[in-house]
Amino acid sequence: MPSKQWRASRYCTPGCKTANPAKRGTRKLEEKACEQCGQMFRPRTSRATYCSRDCSSLAHAWRMTGTGNSRFKHGDSYAAWFRAMRPLVLDRDKRRCVTCQAPETFIKVVRKGKEQQRTTFHVHHINEDVRDNRAENLVSLCGTCHAVHHKSNTTPWPWLAQYAVDASASMTSKSKARATSLRARYSFTTA
Structure with a gap:
């Protein structure tokens, strides 16, 4: 056999190759x-x-929620403040x-295999600062009006800021107390 072929070949003859199959791919792991x-x-x-890849992705998604996420900050973020203020x-x-x-x-x-009912309403930040989640800065808008507001060069509703201040002043005492306690809890996020 020529020397060049010899270096590229593992077996001296084809018969030797069939008698000794390659180790790669022949080992079977248990189920x-x-x-x-x-x-x-x-x-x-x-x-x-x-x-499968689907099972791997689903397991990864479950691991990365809440405290499993490397960026989780004990729920003390402006996003948590917004989630708490939204229903108010x-x-x-x-x-x-x-x-x-x-x-x-x-x-x-459908989220994580469970069917849920979601509102189509948006809660809009009047001053466009997502970290400012005071009741005086938030208003409820339908998806259409929210899109119209953000697609316009100037706001079509300049009175929104005054509405939010007036509506927040006339909130029930229970809602005001809840909004105040949330603001105190998350006050470090606005600094």
Whole structure:
């Protein structure tokens, strides 16, 4: 056999090759259960723990929620403040769009395998600062009015700021107390 072929070949003859199959691909790992769905599968490597990419992605999504996320900050963020203020603002505005007076509508969405009902209403930051979640800076808008506001060069409703201040002043005492306690809790986020 020529020397060049000899270096490229693992076996001296084709008969020797069939008598001694390559180790790669011949080892069979035992079946095991997928850690996400529990289905039995034969892993390609000893490190495989999920039967498919979908199961792997779903497991990753569950691991990254809440405290599992490396960027989780104990829920003390302006986003948490906004999530807490949103229902107060919707109730204050009687669950109607403050510009066109359209009533709140709902859609059904599927999240993490569960069907949920979601509102189509948006809570708008009047001063465009998402960190400022005071009741005086938030108003309820339907999706159409919210889009019109953001697509316009100047706001079509310059009275929104005054409306929010007046509506916040006339909130029920329970809602005012809740808004005040939330503002005190998250005051470090506005500094």
